[in-house]
Amino acid sequence: GAVVSQHPSRVICKSGTSVKIECRSLDFQATTMFWYRQFPKQSLMLMATSNEGSKATYEQGVEKDKFLINHASLTLSTLTVTSAHPEDSSFYICSAAGTAKDTQYFGPGTRLTVL
Amino acid sequence: QKEVEQDPGPLSVPEGAIVSLNCTYSNSAFQYFMWYRQYSRKGPELLMYTYSSGNKEDGRFTAQVDKSSKYISLFIRDSQPSDSATYLCAMIAGSGGYQKVTFGTGTKLQVIP
Numbered sequence: 001g002a003v004v005s006q007h008p009s010r011v012i013c014k015s016g017t018s019v020k021i022e023c024r025s026l027d028f029q030a031t032t033m034f035w036y037r038q039f040p041k042q043s044l045m046l047m048a049t050s051n052e053g054s055k056a057t058y059e060q061g062v063e064k065d066k067f068l069i070n071h072a073s074l075t076l077s078t079l080t081v082t083s084a085h086p087e088d089s090s091f092y093i094c095s096a097a098g099t100a101k102d103t104q105y106f107g108p109g110t111r112l113t114v115l
Numbered sequence: 116q117k118e119v120e121q122d123p124g125p126l127s128v129p130e131g132a133i134v135s136l137n138c139t140y141s142n143s144a145f146q147y148f149m150w151y152r153q154y155s156r157k158g159p160e161l162l163m164y165t166y167s168s169g170n171k172e173d174g175r176f177t178a179q180v181d182k183s184s185k186y187i188s189l190f191i192r193d194s195q196p197s198d199s200a201t202y203l204c205a206m207i208a209g210s211g212g213y214q215k216v217t218f219g220t221g222t223k224l225q226v227i228p
Contacts, residue, residue, distance in 0.1 A: 041123070043218040049215070093159070103149065104161070104216060106159045106161075109156070
């Protein structure tokens, strides 16, 4: 099956700093990648859709200037949480659309803790 | 009302039992239905994917879709302790270039040895 990796798996940072999370599709090319956030005991919430070579599409209520998304190649998308605050602490998960566009393959997630 | 409703559980069953996990939905535009398994502190793993009403079987897993009732189920036969995880139903409306997925809240399953 398709493999998606994320790095780092866990990050702890101070309030006000920026954190970059990488999402890579290892064995397939993903023209579309998705970024989700998951709070404890809640479902995944889509933050944005990232298309290679174009601007990301953000969901309502997600600040595009705070959550910067770059999808520079068919195998890599990055999410940068700028000026992170404790309320940004969450589990961030990316996914990539495979050749069958109606399925998504998820990365292992990145647990962000902002002190 | 949420677009997708899923009982959060937890659901505890003895090893070997048949598990039934369910989701209901309100958006008749949903055409593609998926079940994901998520272990603690891990990303979701795709288990089953279907787009038509009826049953789809894969090993010990059977996915059932009833579009007329807007109801989907995942059955796990001969459940094992390794099946203990959170199971998320997910749905997509249409198959255009923008594949927004709507997830249920997940049902936490515990299979007791």
